[in-house]
Amino acid sequence: MSEIADRETKWQARWKEAGLGRAHREEGRPKYFIVFAYPGSSGFQHLGHMRGFTYADALARFHRMQGARVLFPGGTHASGLPSVTFAAKVEHGDPDTLQGLKGLGLNEEGIARLTSPEEAARFLGETYWQAWERFGLLMDRGAYLTTIDPDYRQFIRWQFARLEQGGYLVQKPYYAPFCPRSGPVSVDPSETDLSRGGSAEIITYTALPFTLDDGRVLLAATLRPETVYGATNVWLPPDGSLEEWKVQGRTYLASPAGVAKLLEQQGGERGGQVPIASLLGSTARAPLTGERLPLIASQLVNPAVGTGVVMSVPGHAPADWVAIGELPAADAERLRGATRTIIDVPSAGLAPSEQELLKGEGAPAGRAIANIGVQGLGDKVRLQEATERVYLLEFSHGVLSVGPFAGHPVARARTEVAQQAMATEGAVEIREFSEPVVCRCGETVIIRRIPDQWFLGYGSMDWKRETREAARRMHFEPREYGTELEKILDWFDDRPAMRQGKWLGTPFPRDPRWIIEPIADSTFYPAYYVVRRYVSDGRVSVDQLTEAFFDYVFLGRGAGEPSVDLTLLREIRQEFEYWYPLDLNLGGKEHKRVHFPVFLYNHVALLPPEKRPLGIFVHWWLTSYTGEKISKKDVKGGQLPPVDEALTLWGADAIRLYYAIGASPSQDIQWDREACAASGDRVEETLRQITALPPTPAAPIEKGALVAHVDRWFATRVVGLLQRVRESFEGYDLRTASQGAFVELPALIRRYRARGGDHPELLGAVADLWVRLIAPITPHIAEEAYRVRGGKGFVSVAGYPRGTELPAFPDSLERERVVEGVEEDVAALLKVWKKAPAKLRVFVAAPWKYHADARLRERLADGPLNIGRYMQEAKIDPALQPHMGDLPKFLQEVRNTGLSGLPPLLSPGDELATLQESATYLARRLEVPSVEVWTEDEGAPHDPANRRGRSRPGKPALALE
RNA sequence: GCUGGCGUAGCCAAGUCUGGUCAACGGCAACGGACUCAAGAUCCGUUCUCGCAGGAGUUCCCAGGUUCAAAUCCUGGCGCCAGCACCA
Structure with a gap:
């Protein structure tokens, strides 16, 4: 082990031994309660993960040195799929995973145990905790938890009981991926459940009814229902049959694949086969317009997509335009003159590329075809481009020009037309994946309607309003996130809160078939950290964590759990009252749209205004270098090193300083190995310099002790610097704070010396302040220097410099400016x-x-x-x-x-x-x-x-x- | 499209809300020098252009505008990134 690693482990051990991370309540004394959004236990951590944790620790350390009692807990989020995925990788023998595990010193037996998702989650959680310790994070181990611990589950049960009681849970239909053989599956990029299609999206079509003379109804699926006003005909597949779908006394026709989807999503039953040939040549009445449109066969139609029946809008759909151009004369005759333009796009304000698309005369689809140069139905790439661009352009800029919704923007008219068609014409929705999705078992995944899905009702106006008000009283870092969050709350809607399937999580107490969804079980957990410490030291048992217990501790309601000693119960309640509200929740930018909003929502639902969170700190990422065109020689950082390797190479202090000084938190840092190494040099140099300075004087420096101009000037500049660093920390500006402590102060000392300054007591006093100044960022070298300089106890709990420790002489700055x-x-x-x-x-x-x-x-x-x-x-x-x-x-x-x-x-x-x-x-x-x-x-x-x-x-x- | 962000010298990156103290913090890199047997570390200096007296010129994506004064405010344009939902 290197000298650096020895130094760091030594101090980490001493902090642990002295219990510095443990939170102690002290009534009447200021407190600081900070959490970071706990990481999901999905795999091995790298330097990117540690950035935010380090910020949190630096802030916690700063407040601790300022005299506050600090509660800085941490845990891991084991719910959901990540640990399941990880365990599956172990089971399948994924080489990277196995190599990583061996690197952590696991033997075959240890590895084999990790095929259990729960074991994997606990194991990963421990490795995270170790990494935090090795980075010098001073946290309360007693509060450490994973979300699959039995006591945590008790807490979640209580939370959901209260949410349900408060009317925050709603039940309504939902459409979810489902494997006919394996049951509910998750469609997500990790493809834990899937063999393909992890990035598929669910697309919702409106199936418009076109009524045949005999009363049967063709369902034509479309993404653009508003274009029904421009429909000229209905496309059917060139051969094969349609199938009847009977629902609520009506009979619809769609392709067999379409009927299969409708049965899953809407119910009803399957009827007989109808040969397509028997339909061609007749007409159908269009919904809303009542026009009679000819039924025509075309290669264009794929019976597997949508309902296998398509309405044709040649004026606005390039594919329809091209298909019509390629029709046999007899069919074309039936359509003559029918193409219409029903959407206007004002040319003002269009981007040049959009102007280009619409150059020329005639219907938009025809113009796009000409301008893009589509060669025919076979020219799939260009046809696709034309379709997408016309679709996007008309959606964003178009205005409907006919029918009852004339004058409405397309974006609005689309829902209006769909709503009306569903209300008055019997149109239905039909959903499907944007690409094929296949289950691990080999079965094709379908979309099934779940009639009684539980949602958290985030769309509720009352809840939303109160959450927005809570947000207005909070502090956000960066400030812009405050305004962004308000916008996010505007569109935030009900979210499914539970699922059925093979996930880790807590079963919903009212109906244990449902497992509470991972986002939903990680919203109110800062509160539980307070309680967790009593469970981990055995003073409270899992079965004592009843609803009555939590009602009393969190809400001050009722008499509490009778089996818990009353004094203890009261103490826990006091703890909660002391630490809450939470001062800061810190997390990466990936949490802006999901975790932070629901975190706030749930606090609003469960706690009175004075107990709601005070601040949110969002940090951006540490990214690895991804440029490909630059020659290898120029590649700066390369891949992010794993935590172990980085700690061995540079040590925690170096990396912590690199995070803090490299960029402001609201900016991605591109990993730069050389810069990190250089900050390691700076750390060592700082330690050398501090220890080389004269000893700390026994008594404070009096004003009268400084006579020479350089001494006065130096003291004054140091005072200004100390104030600035402290203010920067208070304002969460770690970069400015670190620059002051690691760049400006040494530069100041250099100049003081160059100016001939050499007042030993003054230098000694400054050195003592310097040690404290750097402690939140580089705690290990700070402790080392503090001890070498004869400091008592730990600098981690010493006072943070305020700028009042030295005398100041304002006029000395003006004098020095003349010399400069x-x-x-x-x-x-x-x-x-x-x-x-x-x-x-x-x-x-x-x-x-x-x-x-x-x-x-x-x-x-x-x-x-x-x-x-x-x-x-x-x-x-x-x-x-x-x-x-x-x-x-x-x-x-x-x-x-x-x-x-x-x-x-x-x-x-x-x-x-x-x-x-x-x-x-x-x-x-x-x-x-x-x-x-x-x-x-x-x-x-x-x-x-x-x-x-x-x-x-x-x-x-x-x-x- | 929607929501948010970004574009600053060789690279990374402050500054922009609150216009002047900004040729623009800091880091990396490079060059010169000190130290050293040497290397590393450290220290000093230089890194937009011109200038034999402390000065001048041209810059902060582009084009306009407001102002005594713009990297900073306004308008328009160009380019880039992230998220857009059940995914942690």
């Missing part, structure tokens, strides 16, 4: 001054200029400078009168810069004294053998170019020789 100005100016001069200078003369402005300057500031404060008036006044000012000739030039220079362009105002004596005191420094620094400081009106040495005349208060003139 001279440095900058000389550096600029030397750039163009080719020779090596032998001597630098510095001329401080003559006293009358200070007088003129003071007057100038008064005038500028009133508005733009009136030079004429100023001169009038100067004439009668005895101090300025002798210098009337020089005044205009003096004034001219400030005329354009205004007040803000003026350097700080010092007294002439202060400026002169500061520069004299700094002459040696300037000589060394600027590599000029001799530096002399004069005043402008002092007896002049050699000054042929009359440089001295340039001098202004705060900005002395310079002469190089």
Whole structure:
């Protein structure tokens, strides 16, 4: 093990031994309760996962050092599919998974155990916890949980009982993926249940009824029901049969595949076969318009898609347009002149590519065909493009121009037409996957209607309104997320809260066939962390976690669980009252639209306003380098290293600093190995420097102890820096805070020393503050340095610098600025001054200029400078009168810069004294053998170019020789 | 399309809400120097252009506009990213 790893494990062990992570309530003392959105137990963690956890720890540490009692718990989310997937990978012998497990030191037997999803979840959870410890996270192990623990399940049962009681659960029909052989399945990209089709979406068609003369009804499935006003005919497959579907006393016709879907989704029963040939040549009455349309066969129609019957809208559907063009003469005759344009797209405001699409005359579909150059029905790629573009364009910009909904935008008319067709014409919805979905068992997955699905009623206006109000009182980081969340709440709708299938989770108490869905069981859990500590140390048993228990602890309602000792019960209630509300919930940007909204909703449903969360912190991701076109030599970071490897290479402190200083949290960081390594160097250098500084003085530095300008200046700058760092932490700005602690402070010390500063007590005091300053970000080296410097206890619980620890001398900053100005100016001069200078003369402005300057500031404060008036006044000012000739030039220079362009105002004596005191420094620094400081009106040495005349208060003139 | 975000010097990335202190923090990289037998680390300097006196010019995706003043505000355009639901 490396020296770094040894150091880090040593301190982690000591923190654990001292119990620093354990939360202790102390009434009357401020508290800070922070959680991160617990990770799903899906596999091995990498550096990307650790970014947010580190932020949470840095904030928790900062507040702990500020004197707050901190509750910083963590857990893992084992519900749902991830652990099931992982266990399946173990079972199937997935090479990456097995290699990872062996890397963690598991033997065959240990690995075999992980084929159980529960075991896998617990195991993964432990590896996460270990990673958190190794990153230096100071958390309360007593609160650690996984969501499949029996006590957690008790908690979830209580939560859902309360939600149901409060009317937050609703039951209504739902359409879900279903395997006829294996039962409910999940269609998601991990394809745990599937052998193909994980990225399929469920598409909802409207099946419009077209009535034949004999009363039977053809169902034509469409995604664009509003185009019924432009329908010219009905397409049927070229051969085969349709099938009857009988429902509610009516008989519909659709393809056999279509009928199969309808039976699953709508019920009813199958009827007889109807040969398509028997239908061709007749007509059907269209819904809503009542027009009679011819039935025509076409290759266009795929009986497997939708209902196998399609209404033809050649004006707006490129495929229909092309199909009609390719019809035999007899069929074409029946349609002549029927193509219509029923959607207008105003050309104003269209993107050039959209304008291009609609160039020309005639129906939009025909124009798109011509402009894209579709060659015929066989030209599938271009036909597809034309279809998609017309569809999108008309959906987003089109306005319906005929019928009762004329004038309505297509996006709106579409639902209006569908609603009306369903209400008055007997239209039905039919759903199918966007691509074939096949179960692991080999069976094709279908969509089945579940009549009594449980939802969380997030669409409810009352609940939504109260949640929005709660959000308005919260703090969001970044602030933009607050406005975004309001928008999200606007469209947030009921969500299925349970499912039937093979998932990990808690059965719904009222009906255990339902397993509570993973998003739904991870909304109110911060509250349970408080209780969990009493379960893990055995003071409360699982069977004591009754509804009465939780009612009392969380809501203060009822007498509580009688089997729990009353004193203990009261204590737990007090704990909850102490820690709640939650100060901060921190999570990655993937949680913006799902977890954070429901987290808030549930707190609103269950708790009174004063107990609702106070803040949400969203961080972006650490991304791996994905560019492909750049040659390998240029590839910066490459893949994200696994946690173990990264810790061995650089150590936790280095990575923590890298996270904190690399970018602001609301920005993806692209992994940069070299930058991470460099931050490791910085960490080690910081440790070296702090330990090399003089010892911490026994007593605070008194104001009187600092006499020299550099000492005063240094102390003042440090004070400002400490304040800024603390404020940055309070404002969640970890980047600025780290920059101050790791970049600016060492730079300040360097300059202080370069300026000749060497006040041992002052440096010692600063070193002690520095150790504390860095502790939230790099706790291990902070402890190390703290101990080496003789600190007592742990710096992790020492006080955080506030900026009141050192005396400050505001005027010293202005003095120093004069010196800095001279440095900058000389550096600029030397750039163009080719020779090596032998001597630098510095001329401080003559006293009358200070007088003129003071007057100038008064005038500028009133508005733009009136030079004429100023001169009038100067004439009668005895101090300025002798210098009337020089005044205009003096004034001219400030005329354009205004007040803000003026350097700080010092007294002439202060400026002169500061520069004299700094002459040696300037000589060394600027590599000029001799530096002399004069005043402008002092007896002049050699000054042929009359440089001295340039001098202004705060900005002395310079002469190089 | 909807919702949100982004476009800053070789690369990463602050600054934009609250216009001036911004040729624009910080990091990486590169170059020069100090130190070293050497390497690494560390320290100093340089990295838009021009300039033999502290200056000037041109920049913050593009084009306009507001303003004494714009990376920052407004309008329009171009380009890119994420999410869009049952998936954690």
